Amino acid sequence: MVTDRKGAAAGERLFNFSPGPAVLPLEVLEEIRRDMLCLPGVGSSILEISHRSPAFDEILAETRRGIGGLLGVPDTHEIVFLQGGANLQFSMIPMNLLRGQSQPADFIVTGTWGAGAAKQAALEGSVAVSWDGKSCNYARLPEPGEMAASPQAAYVHLTSNETIQGVQWKQMPQTGDAPLVCDASSDFLSRPVDVSKMGLLYACAQKNAGIAGVTVVVIRKDLLQRSAASLPAMLSYKVHAEKDSRANTPPVFAIYVLSLVCRWIRDTYGDLDNLAAHNAAKAALLYESLDTSEGFYTGHAATACRSDMNVTFRLPSEELEKAFVAEAADEGLVDLQGHRSVGGIRASVYNAMPLAGVEKLRDFMTAFRQSHRSATGPSGTAGGNA
Ligand SMILES: Cc1ncc(COP(=O)(O)O)c(C=O)c1O
Structure with missing residues (x-):
């Protein structure tokens, strides 16, 4: 077209x-342009400073505070900044949360992205699809009685907003003891979420929250214990959390933009x-x-x-x-x-x-x-x- x-x-x-x-x-773009050559008080561009410098320490902390403040992230949860887009999470989630578990992961599939996430998880372990809207062309969500989610599931995965079909959960379903895992890539920071009810919430930034390059994962701390020691370090949530999202060089510019967007949301909408x-x-x-x-x-x-x-x-x-x-x-x-x-x-x-x-x-x-x-x-x- x-x-x-x-x-x-x-x-x-x-x-x-x-x-x-x-x-x-626009305000964020203008701020980026204004400070591109030299961050105030730093003497260098955000593109030039070490990810271990005090200036970046502060940007990382501010980004965490921004997300944590807007979403009301409780102390029980950790905010981690990763790369590889939401697509990498389709694999990292089952590698960390399904490997070694006796029960399958449940998927509620309400569109193309949820179907893609289920497909990748099935490469790693056992997956049960508790509802799939394919037969209705992903035009609606399941009614509560239609989902056969197991309370013993390793986790229950859903996509809060299916970007391609344009269907969005208005209220999260009850998943009992099974941790709820939510791909919030296309409605992250667009509305309140009860993070305390989430096992893991993940989102790429390039829709509502910034630019491509950073993916935010908000994970319940106890679930970090599921990450097997045998996992490659860069695929382990536990390692990323322990290393303060700096197991390697993080996407510094994308994190910086995310911090500016959080501030813009707070200043503009409260x-x-x-x-x-x-x-x-x-x-x-x-x-x-x-x-x-x-x-x-x-x-x-x-x-x-x-x-x-x-x-x-x-x-x-x-x-x-x-x-x-x-x-x-x-x-x-x-x-x-x-x-x-x-x-x-x-x-x-x-x-x-x-x-x-x-x-x-x-x-x-x-x-x-x-x-x-x-x-x-x-x-x-x-x-x-x-
Ligand atoms: C709901 C949802 N999940 C996952 C993705 C994939 O994100 P990425 O391209 O960052 O891997 C997208 C991107 O459009 C999306 O809308």
Whole structure:
């Protein structure tokens, strides 16, 4: 699909609906630019200082304080900064938490990323899928009675927000004694989470919290004891926790950006409750556009499971979807094409997407529908191959 950014004038920032790496807060980009040559009081760039210097000690501590303060991470949990993206966690989690356990890991699969995580875990050990939404095209989440999760499971894994399909858990399911393991890659720091109920929460940073290169793992301290001594050091949570996330050179710049984003969230919204309300209001504008479109736009996710992060929908035909993406780009609204595996349209409206961008997209959707209305049937019902 066409996502032509060539028309952007020098210095002109477009409204970027990319699923990740994604839009960053302008204030954060400006701070990075301002301090790029020289961190205040340090005399060198963040790109030049040792990861064991006092200046980086402070950045690491501030990042931990930022995440810990926003999420309310209790003393029972450790915050670890890793590399390899969320994808590496698909393997590290079973290596650390499943190896040597007598019971399988349970997976609640609500989309492409959860399915990918289950596949990697099965390479390491025994996996039980307690629910898989594939037959409903990952358009909804399970009802409580539909999941056959075992309370004895080594852990229960789910994906809090499926980035590709746009379905999001509103409330975490009860998992009894089995530790809950949550891939929060695409809604991390976008809303409050009860970390005390989590065995392990992990997220890559490049959607809501910063740039690619760092993955945050928040792990219950007692689970660190499951990491076998025979694991390669770089794959062991225990080693990373003991070495204060500096078992090797960490992604210093990505951690620095994460600290700035945490500060921006605190300064702009105060806490995650306020930020979540703002995010929900942004997404609601787009869902309202779908619901009032008389069938021109068809949302993918069931209403109760709609994501506040990734709004996914189809148009009456693939031709119209291509035209939508191209005409939106002409208006400065870019990266709206759905994931290559599912097609359609996806508007990613993470923390840093300004309300003005969402309003402009909403207005564009109305105008586009009016100018292509003939594509729907006489009663307003969508025709074509949506
Ligand atoms: C929910 C979810 N999990 C995992 C990933 C993979 O992240 P990474 O590319 O950092 O490995 C993504 C990335 O899009 C995601 O959205």
